[in-house]
Amino acid sequence: xxxxxxxxxxxxxxxxxxxxxxxxxxxxxxxxxxxxxxxxxxxxxxxxxxxxxxxxxxxxxxxxxxxxxxxxxxxxxxxxxxxxxxxxxxxxxxxxxxxxxxxxxxxxxxxxxxxxxxxxxxxxxxxxxxxxxxxxxxxxxxxxxxxxxxxxxxxxxxxxxxxx
Amino acid sequence: xxxxxxxxxxxxxxxxxxxxxxxxxxxxxxxxxxxxxxxxxxxxxxxxxxxxxxxxxxxxxxxxxxxxxxxxxxxxxxxxxxxxxxxxxxxxxxxxxxxxxxxxxxxxxxxxxxxxxxxxxxxxxxxxxxxxxxxxxxxxxxxxxxxxxxxxx
Numbered sequence: 001x002x003x004x005x006x007x008x009x010x011x012x013x014x015x016x017x018x019x020x021x022x023x024x025x026x027x028x029x030x031x032x033x034x035x036x037x038x039x040x041x042x043x044x045x046x047x048x049x050x051x052x053x054x055x056x057x058x059x060x061x062x063x064x065x066x067x068x069x070x071x072x073x074x075x076x077x078x079x080x081x082x083x084x085x086x087x088x089x090x091x092x093x094x095x096x097x098x099x100x101x102x103x104x105x106x107x108x109x110x111x112x113x114x115x116x117x118x119x120x121x122x123x124x125x126x127x128x129x130x131x132x133x134x135x136x137x138x139x140x141x142x143x144x145x146x147x148x149x150x151x152x153x154x155x156x157x158x159x160x161x162x163x164x
Numbered sequence: 165x166x167x168x169x170x171x172x173x174x175x176x177x178x179x180x181x182x183x184x185x186x187x188x189x190x191x192x193x194x195x196x197x198x199x200x201x202x203x204x205x206x207x208x209x210x211x212x213x214x215x216x217x218x219x220x221x222x223x224x225x226x227x228x229x230x231x232x233x234x235x236x237x238x239x240x241x242x243x244x245x246x247x248x249x250x251x252x253x254x255x256x257x258x259x260x261x262x263x264x265x266x267x268x269x270x271x272x273x274x275x276x277x278x279x280x281x282x283x284x285x286x287x288x289x290x291x292x293x294x295x296x297x298x299x300x301x302x303x304x305x306x307x308x309x310x311x312x313x314x315x316x317x
Contacts, residue, residue, distance in 0.1 A: 003227035012217075028231055097216045104214070119214050140175055151206045160206050 002045065003028070005121065006052045012116045013056035014063070015105055023059060027052045042130055049121075049131040053113050060109050099159050103150040111146035118143050165193040170200045178207060 006027050011020035030051050031038070038047055107115060110132070117128045118139075125143075129136045154160045170193055176182050177190055194201045 003224075003231065007227075024227075025231065093213075093216070096213050100210060100214050101217050104217075119211060120217075144171070144175060147207050147210060150210055151203075154206075154210070160209065 002048055005045070006048055009049065009052055009116055009121060010056055012104070012120060013053075013112060014059050019059060023052060023055050026055055030055075043127075046127060046130050049117065049123075050133075053117075053131060056113070057109050096159055099154060099157060100150065103153050106153065107146050107149060111142055111149065114139055114142045115146045165189050167193075167197060167200055170194075170197070171203070174200075174204060174207065177204065178211065 003024055007020050007024045010023040010027075011017065014020055014023065027048055031048060038044070104112060104115060113132060114128060117123045117131065118125070123131070125136045125139050128134075129139045132139065134142075151160060170190060173182060173186070173190060177187070182190065194204060
């Protein structure tokens with residue numbers, strides 16, 4: 001289902017459940033409203049991802065301006081049974097994952113979008129290029145930079161100990 | 165292979181999109197270059213751990229109800245405007261016609277006037293005028309006047 005895919009992307013981009021749901025709704029509204037403009041030149045999922053990424057950019061910019069701090073509250077939402085998979089990780093593993101998550105949040109909007117679409121949505125570079133309207137080379141370079149940035153910061157925090 | 169070349173190919177290497185021959189070149193480079201070896205290992209490590217990031221998935225029913233609600237609201241919003249405009253246009257166009265048919269015609273030919281003039285053997289209107297005004301009258305009204313006319317002649 002598209003909604004969960006878009007939600008997954010939006011959630012990772014904005015890091016807030018409520019906002020991610022709002023973005024999903026807005027994505028579908030815009031898709032519905034602009035249905036006549038969708039010429040079928042790209043896949044529908046690509047089109048939805050594009051709208052979602054743009055909305056996430058808008059949201060992040062707005063949030064940056066407002067400097068709003070929000071707390072996460074998932075308890076009131078009906079998560080499916082597989083949502084808690086991976087919870088049984090050991091503490092070290094959890095710390096690493098948490099650190100990586102923080103580092104993803106610290107990426108720039110564009111790096112974040114590329115990283116999420118590639119790593120979590122498993123999209124090809126060509127698909128990401130279509131969504132973000134960039135060249136494949138640019139997407140690859142952005143992905144490389146985002147990985148490098150995460151690596152450097154993890155190293156500074158002592159999560160990664162390899163020499164650079 | 166130089167480190168720069170390795171960096172260009174590292175993402176394809178991680179994706180497994182490198183042919184056998186090139187893979188051999190890269191492996192040979194990694195064996196002698198700790199910097200690139202660490203880079204590769206770190207990238208693989210980060211990506212593997214990133215896959216463990218808590219993934220939230222909401223039930224389909226949730227989306228269905230949520231999106232249905234939004235679309236319903238949007239449909240109402242979309243429909244309300246045209247419906248109101250339609251009603252307005254309808255009354256704008258049809259209103260004057262209704263006014264002519266239901267409000268003007270009966271007053272134009274008051275039965276009393278016709279009655280009086282008929283008794284005086286003088287019709288208040290010319291034949292053309294009767295035809296013209298009869299357009300504004302309902303069929304029953306015309307019949308009524310004609311009946312009256314003929315019954316008194």
